[in-house]
Amino acid sequence: MRRFKIPEVTVGRLSLYLRCLNELEEEGIEVVSSAELGRRCGVNPAQIRKDLAYFGEFGTRGVGYYVKELMQDIKRVMGLNRTWEVALVGVGNLGTALLRYKGFQRHGFKLSVAFDIHTEGKEVPEGCVLYPASEMERVVKEKGIKMAIVAVHYSQAQEVAERLARAGVKGILNFAPMRIRPPKKVVVKNVDMGTELEILAFYLTMRGAK
Amino acid sequence: MRRFKIPEVTVGRLSLYLRCLNELEEEGIEVVSSAELGRRCGVNPAQIRKDLAYFGEFGTRGVGYYVKELMQDIKRVMGLNRTWEVALVGVGNLGTALLRYKGFQRHGFKLSVAFDIHTEGKEVPEGCVLYPASEMERVVKEKGIKMAIVAVHYSQAQEVAERLARAGVKGILNFAPMRIRPPKKVVVKNVDMGTELEILAFYLTMRGAK
DNA sequence: CCCGTTATGTGGTAACTTTCACAAAAGTAG
DNA sequence: CTACTTTTGTGAAAGTTACCACATAACGGG
Numbered sequence: 410m411r412r413f414k415i416p417e418v419t420v421g422r423l424s425l426y427l428r429c430l431n432e433l434e435e436e437g438i439e440v441v442s443s444a445e446l447g448r449r450c451g452v453n454p455a456q457i458r459k460d461l462a463y464f465g466e467f468g469t470r471g472v473g474y475y476v477k478e479l480m481q482d483i484k485r486v487m488g489l490n491r492t493w494e495v496a497l498v499g500v501g502n503l504g505t506a507l508l509r510y511k512g513f514q515r516h517g518f519k520l521s522v523a524f525d526i527h528t529e530g531k532e533v534p535e536g537c538v539l540y541p542a543s544e545m546e547r548v549v550k551e552k553g554i555k556m557a558i559v560a561v562h563y564s565q566a567q568e569v570a571e572r573l574a575r576a577g578v579k580g581i582l583n584f585a586p587m588r589i590r591p592p593k594k595v596v597v598k599n600v601d602m603g604t605e606l607e608i609l610a611f612y613l614t615m616r617g618a619k
Numbered sequence: 620m621r622r623f624k625i626p627e628v629t630v631g632r633l634s635l636y637l638r639c640l641n642e643l644e645e646e647g648i649e650v651v652s653s654a655e656l657g658r659r660c661g662v663n664p665a666q667i668r669k670d671l672a673y674f675g676e677f678g679t680r681g682v683g684y685y686v687k688e689l690m691q692d693i694k695r696v697m698g699l700n701r702t703w704e705v706a707l708v709g710v711g712n713l714g715t716a717l718l719r720y721k722g723f724q725r726h727g728f729k730l731s732v733a734f735d736i737h738t739e740g741k742e743v744p745e746g747c748v749l750y751p752a753s754e755m756e757r758v759v760k761e762k763g764i765k766m767a768i769v770a771v772h773y774s775q776a777q778e779v780a781e782r783l784a785r786a787g788v789k790g791i792l793n794f795a796p797m798r799i800r801p802p803k804k805v806v807v808k809n810v811d812m813g814t815e816l817e818i819l820a821f822y823l824t825m826r827g828a829k
Numbered sequence: 830c831c832c833g834t835t836a837t838g839t840g841g842t843a844a845c846t847t848t849c850a851c852a853a854a855a856g857t858a859g
Numbered sequence: 860c861t862a863c864t865t866t867t868g869t870g871a872a873a874g875t876t877a878c879c880a881c882a883t884a885a886c887g888g889g
Contacts, residue, residue, distance in 0.1 A: 415821075415825075416845080416846075417818065418846080419846095420817075420818050420821045420822075421814055421818060423817075423821075424811075424813070424814040424817040424818065425798065425814070427817075428796075428797070428798075442865085442866060442867090443866075443867075444866080450798070451798070451800065453847070453848060453849095454866095455847075455848055455849070455850090455868095455869095456846090456847065456848075458866095458867065458868060458869085459846090459847080459848090459868085459869080461868090462867095462868060462869075466867085466868070468866075468867050468868080469854085469855065469856090469866085469867075470853070470854040470855050470856090470865080470866055470867040470868080471854065471855040471856050471857095471864075471865045471866050471867075472855070472856070472865080472866070472867085473865090473866065473867080474867090486821075487817055487820060487821045487824065488820045488821055488823065488824025488825075489817060489820055493816075493820055495816070502715070502716040502719040502720060503716045503720060505712070505716065506712040506713045506715065506716035507812075509712040510712060510713065510812070512796050512812065512813050513812075513813065513816065515813075516813045516816065516817060518816050518820075555823060556816070556819060556820070556823065579823050579826065580819040580820070580822065580823045581819075582812075582815055582816060582819060586638075586722050587638070588635065588638075588660070588661070590661065594826075596819060596822045596823065596826075598815050598818060598819055600810065600812065600815055601634075602717075602720070602722065602723075602792075602810065603634070603722050603723065603725075603726045604631055604634040604635070605792055605808050605810055606703075606705070606723065606726065606728050606766070606792060607630075607633075607634040607637075607697055607699060607726065608627065608630050608631055608634065608808060609766060609790040609791075609792060609806060609808055610697060610698045610699055610703055610728075610766070610790070611625075611630045611633075611696075611697045611698055612630075612790065612806045613698065613765060613766065613789050613790045613806065614697065614698025615625075615698075616789065616804075616806075626875075626876070628876075628877095629876090652835085652836060652837090653836075653837075654836080663877070663878060663879095664836090664878095665838095665839095665877080665878055665879070665880090666876090666877060666878075668836095668837065668838060668839085669838085669839080669876090669877080669878090671838090672837095672838060672839075676837080676838070678836080678837050678838080679836085679837075679884085679885065679886090680835080680836055680837040680838080680883070680884040680885050680886090681834075681835045681836055681837075681884065681885040681886050681887095682835080682836070682837085682885065682886070683835090683836065683837080684837090830889100831888105831889095832887100832888090832889090833886105833887090833888090833889105834885105834886085834887085834888105835884100835885085835886080835887105836883105836884095836885090836886105837882105837883085837884075837885095838881105838882095838883080838884095839880100839881090839882090839883100840879105840880095840881095840882100841878105841879090841880090842877100842878085842879080842880105843876105843877085843878075843879090844875100844876085844877075844878090845874105845875080845876075845877085846873100846874080846875070846876090847872105847873080847874070847875085848871105848872085848873070848874085849870105849871085849872075849873085850869100850870095850871090850872095851868105851869090851870095851871105852867105852868095852869090852870100853866105853867085853868085853869100854865100854866090854867075854868095855864100855865085855866085855867090856863105856864085856865080856866105857862100857863085857864080857865100858861105858862090858863085858864100859860105859861090859862090859863105
């Protein structure tokens with residue numbers, strides 16, 4: 410079975426496995442079975458083996474998976490064995506929090522440029538350069554940036570996405586509370602905190618909370 | 620067909636429909652067909668009708684759906700025809716951004732209390748009270764809060780979740796980059812920005828970006 | 830009042846995802 | 860080298876979710 414159409418849930422689980430493997434490595438564990446990995450991250454062992462089977466054979470029968478090897482293999486198939494430069498658009502409350510968030514770097518993402526209509530009085534961490542929004546196309550194109558995070562007001566999200574697409578961006582993570590329709594040849598992931606809370610509200614109501 | 624086991628994707632789409640209906644209302648449109656609604660929010664019309672059919676019959680054959688009515692109906696089944704008090708745990712970069720984020724209020728969620736180990740020098744918006752983390756159980760219990768947002772360091776997320784559960788919280792939205800295992804009788808939704816970026820990286824790599 | 834038009838609600842099916850269950854492979858001990 | 864244990868990789872079954880297609884109902888015009 411080799412890479413054709415991989416379901417997004419599978420890709421999400423790969424990321425989860427990576428997290429879990431990290432912990433195992435820190436604990437000094439060198440080999441892990443799908444049963445143990447599954448127990449740790451709450452996934453059916455067969456599911457894990459099927460997910461991995463999309464990309465090749467990484468285990469050893471009768472033994473399991475070598476933690477470090479598997480980590481490398483997953484990173485390779487996910488394209489995480491490199492650093493991704495990421496542009497942030499919208500340096501408001503959320504944007505600033507994202508800039509300061511250390512988690513991205515740990516995963517190989519570097520927020521190296523940020524854009525906002527208003528640049529005055531705004532501070533960005535070291536290693537990141539803040540530009541006025543009008544410079545977006547030029548800077549993104551010059552730096553060859555392929556990935557962007559959108560954290561602008563929802564009324565501007567679609568337009569920003571299209572400008573980014575024209576500048577060569579191929580993947581957008583959108584935090585604006587409004588679904589961006591993916592421009593041609595661009596992958597968009599919408600993270601909608603409002604929707605998440607609403608889903609919670611639904612299940613709480615179902616279960617008769619308060 | 621009446622409420623039994625509703626798939627989460629369906630609930631997520633209900634939230635999406637709500638957004639879309641809001642726009643329609645603002646445009647002064649009073650009636651909408653599943654075809655038009657589907658076109659606008661990128662969902663198959665039959666899918667929309669099936670989703671709604673879980674909860675009853677809201678449309679009129681030959682006509683479509685009355686925008687305002689449908690909004691009310693969806694809000695009712697989702698438990699959004701009320702205000703939810705929400706506790707925020709962890710007032711760091713992300714926590715602060717979430718406190719200032721206006722979107723929650725618009726959707727009927729009120730971040731009325733916040734907790735952090737260190738309260739000194741931290742500011743919270745009006746209408747929200749900041750407490751030391753040690754007060755968490757007491758305050759949550761007293762106020763009868765059922766919903767919480769966790770934005771603490773990943774090493775503390777699981778423990779915080781369990782404390783919240785003991786204090787009576789039934790739903791948790793977790794932003795820490797680590798899956799919280801749901802305590803008994805608690806619904807947990809994990810929002811993992813690292814994973815989202817990794818999924819993007821995967822699809823960009825697949826498509827041969829850079 | 831009847832007929833044509835429109836759009837819902839839903840049975841059936843197709844597509845997809847998860848889980849089961851087992852043969853095949855690798856290691857180990859005698 | 861053989862017998863036994865372990866755990867993978869995977870075909871097939873079970874379970875879910877999405878979509879098609881049409882009978883059914885409501886509306887409107889003549």
